[in-house]
Amino acid sequence: MKWKEISVVTEGICAEAVAGIFHQLGSGGVVIEDFQAARRYENQHSWNPGMFSPDFYDHDFVVIKAYFSDERQVLEDVERLLAKVEANFGVKCRVFLDEVKDEDWEESWKKYYHTFKVGDRIVIKPSWEEYEPQAGEIVVEIDPGMAFGTGIHASTRFCLRFLDKYLKGGEKVVDAGCGSGILSIAAVKLGAARVWAMDIDDVAVKVARENVKLNGLEDKIQVEEGDIIEKIAQLEVDMVLANITAEVINELLPEAARALKEGGWFFGSGIVDSRFPGVQQKLDECGFVIEEILTDVDWVGVAARKIRK
Ligand SMILES: C[S@@+](CC[C@H](N)C(=O)[O-])C[C@H]1O[C@@H](n2cnc3c(N)ncnc32)[C@H](O)[C@@H]1O
Numbered sequence: 001m002k003w004k005e006i007s008v009v010t011e012g013i014c015a016e017a018v019a020g021i022f023h024q025l026g027s028g029g030v031v032i033e034d035f036q037a038a039r040r041y042e043n044q045h046s047w048n049p050g051m052f053s054p055d056f057y058d059h060d061f062v063v064i065k066a067y068f069s070d071e072r073q074v075l076e077d078v079e080r081l082l083a084k085v086e087a088n089f090g091v092k093c094r095v096f097l098d099e100v101k102d103e104d105w106e107e108s109w110k111k112y113y114h115t116f117k118v119g120d121r122i123v124i125k126p127s128w129e130e131y132e133p134q135a136g137e138i139v140v141e142i143d144p145g146m147a148f149g150t151g152i153h154a155s156t157r158f159c160l161r162f163l164d165k166y167l168k169g170g171e172k173v174v175d176a177g178c179g180s181g182i183l184s185i186a187a188v189k190l191g192a193a194r195v196w197a198m199d200i201d202d203v204a205v206k207v208a209r210e211n212v213k214l215n216g217l218e219d220k221i222q223v224e225e226g227d228i229i230e231k232i233a234q235l236e237v238d239m240v241l242a243n244i245t246a247e248v249i250n251e252l253l254p255e256a257a258r259a260l261k262e263g264g265w266f267f268g269s270g271i272v273d274s275r276f277p278g279v280q281q282k283l284d285e286c287g288f289v290i291e292e293i294l295t296d297v298d299w300v301g302v303a304a305r306k307i308r309k
Helices: 012-024 035-043 054-058 075-089 102-110 154-166 182-189 202-214 228-234 246-259 273-285
Strands: 002-010 030-034 062-069 094-101 116-118 122-126 138-142 172-176 194-199 221-225 237-243 260-272 288-296 299-306
Touching (some): 002 075, 012 062, 154 182, 182 202, 246 260, 260 273, 273 288
Parallel strands (some): 194 221
Antiparallel strands (some): 030 062
């Protein structure tokens, strides 16, 4: 299998916005090469300039790279969303496309993905590592492949922390945009009775199903392909997990409000801080009250409760 590498060459000011576009389109990971940041670290003596050729420092642009399976037709969406970035920031974005072979890409990133903990109880363990759980720990075994959801990204960690804190046991849960299935698996291991997981990306659906099987949870987690905004209204649940983007969350909220029982939880994540006021307003309009907000650099996660039917 082959993967495509999409690189956007642009100015530092919009690097996070471009990374956010890749995030929204479901890329499993984003690489930002920022030569100016390298120069700043060199000035703080926390960077060894000898490691790189002198030309490296001459660039004023940044390169943001993301990876998608070769079958995914994302280029048109990338270009459409980049046009908005160009208009908003007054910059130019140039797109380059390359191919990466499975063995080069999939094997090389595995070297950097190891077992780690989120909070006191949740342990995320890559399928190829061994781990002996300590008392009280739950282990989520994951092989993310090309789906989003290693647990490393702040947006996933926000939802894991909310689950750890607010899930009491026996809940019916929707995992909106399940990616690798990491949140669904954590929810059941923390005590949820049943999870409906959905993703619009067929690669994510395949990966999530494999991970559900890996954890032996096929009887509790149902993974489906589709648009969660269209499907959620058919359900009645206690909790909705939505690590997607502010735009999708705003569209999902009125539907999620119909699906959630009174007192039910909505965990929203993948929200870039500049878009959070819009989400706050939508939560209020849809009858939610915010219980907790988590932030990390420019990402925001929110835990809110449905108070009105
Ligand atoms: C940021 S990833 C989150 C993955 C995982 N839940 C986590 O927390 O790490 C967002 C996922 O939402 C999916 N997605 C985006 N819009 C969607 C929609 N309208 N319905 C279902 N899935 C959607 C993307 O394909 C992507 O896999």
